[in-house]
Amino acid sequence: MDEIVRSGPAGAIAVAGIATAIVVALWFAFYFLVFLPRGVIH
Structure with missing residues (x-):
């Protein structure tokens, strides 16, 4: 998780x-x- 945050905007987009x-x-x-x-019932 820390690696994702450290990678910046791309990480934020991934999250x-x-x-x-x-x-x-x-x-x-x-649904x-x-x-x-x-x-189906009705």
Whole structure:
């Protein structure tokens, strides 16, 4: 982690990209686990 921070802007972009990817992955997991099963039930 320290190496990423030391590398400057590129490291910050990498951290932001990873964080964004995690948020998007959680959103898709929520969508598939919550909305699709409900649609099947109705």
